[in-house]
Amino acid sequence: MLLNALSRFVDPEVRERVSRLELSFNAHGVDRFGVSQPHLAVFYTVLAALYRRYFHVRAHGLANVPARGRAMLVGNHSGGIAFDGAMVATAMLLDLEPPRIAHAMSEKFLNTLPLSSIWINRVGHLTGLPENAVRLLEDERLLLVYPEGARGTAKLYKDRHSLVRFGSGFMRLALKTGSPIIPVATLGGGEAVPTVTNLYSVAKLVGAPYLPITPWLLPLPLPVRFDLHFGEPMHFTGTGTEEDEVIDRYVGQVKDKIAGLIAAGRELR
């Protein structure tokens, strides 16, 4: 019912691009992972408005994202809310040819909440488990990964262009599945939601890792331009069972590459 009501407001461009996704949908418009065409159309109508008219996103280097086949988009976080991830995913649908769905991995608690459970799954964000990630990649999908995790979105305004510690799980996943890594730097998130401090004890009450406080208290975003910079694919070979030192070295290479894209991107702003 809710979906039918919302479907009336779907952006025709979004509808057309969703219809061109190279996924196998059943007669109900749902694919084998539960991704649903009607839900995608509504969800990306909202994100497309933010992408085109609010953040005025510019995507650079889209040719580095493979048109087909498995790949991992690995990016940086900045800003108290992960608009960076949402804009990268929107770029994949609106500006990539042919359009693709970027699958992010979601927090388990989002899957336990009514409505959130439906939407998070129908737009392609499965619970963050290695098994789900491997299966999506083996199905030749595009995975969106932020190895900084919540540490990244908790960055303060002054640290917006820096990178915090990267987890290493994504690298073992890339090696195990033989997936190329596309480094992607997002600039603008930190300016849109400038965090001056984080509240941790209050956040615990609602089960969130932190609560970002902006100069206007609430983490509502400013209409700041976002720049997305996609780097050349990085290929690593291995099995995913390598020693930590080897993995950490590879992770360092990806982190350096993203730091380089951020630095180069700042010159252009």
Added chain:
Amino acid sequence: MRVLIPGIAGALGQRVALRLRDAGHAVVGIDVRPWPSAPQGLEVHAVDIRKRAAEDVFRRFRPECVVHLATVTHLRSVSDEQLRVNLGGTRAVFDHAVTYGVKQVVFVGRHTFYGAAADSPLYHTEEEPPLEVARFPELADLVAADLFAGSTLWRHPEIDTAVLRLVYTLGPSHHGTLGGYLSRPRVPTVLGFDPLFHFMSEDDAARAIVASVERRIRGVFNVAGPPPATLSGIIRSAGRREVPIPEPLFRWVLGRFGLVRLPNGAVDHLKFPVVVDARAFQKATGFAFEHDVDEAIRLFRAGDV
């Protein structure tokens, strides 16, 4: 081949029996439920698999293969007696199989073995352990039966045991877990949740079971047909009306207002998906489904009165 089918009178048992008979096998069945329309010459013994009389059938018929279909999964309310039938019956089947030299046993279990939880992988493989059994006692008995059947692979290597974890089945009989759940015009769901449901037509399920007999597979296999569909989509296609109920009220509302009664543990199965990876089975048997999601639902609707 001489094939004995405990649980022959169920919708699936009847189909498997007819297919095996048509393929030239000698088929005998055991079931406490009647099969009034059983074709002539097809012997059905109305005995409880756990009772002595069932052993007599093994001794007289000397089956070479047993297709054990006398298991149930409970997305509906059941008695204590039904709670025990899976493990008790399965143990009896394997005991008699060992005693009377059966060469091949196909245990037909359910994919609900894996449990439904917010943090479980979307697609389950055969290597995974069962989850969330503690919250669904009705399922614990099925899990125990499945694991017991699987242990026969090393306890009795002389028997080719196949443990099948079959997705829900739908067909004109309206039998089975999903069929029972969808049987009434109004179908209760948990408000704000719409899990993927994995199911196949009864015909496809019967063909898969027959394939496992004829290919004489050994091991534990997930069995599925087309990719899963959303519960709301299934309800709509089945011509039913979805009645979303807020979770705190769910248990109170069930069994009233013309809604089906469900056990407490089933709530998670209406919130989270149980979906399986059936590639190993397809590889071992060459099985390919014939009925897609809509065709399976159409066959189900053909049974509406």
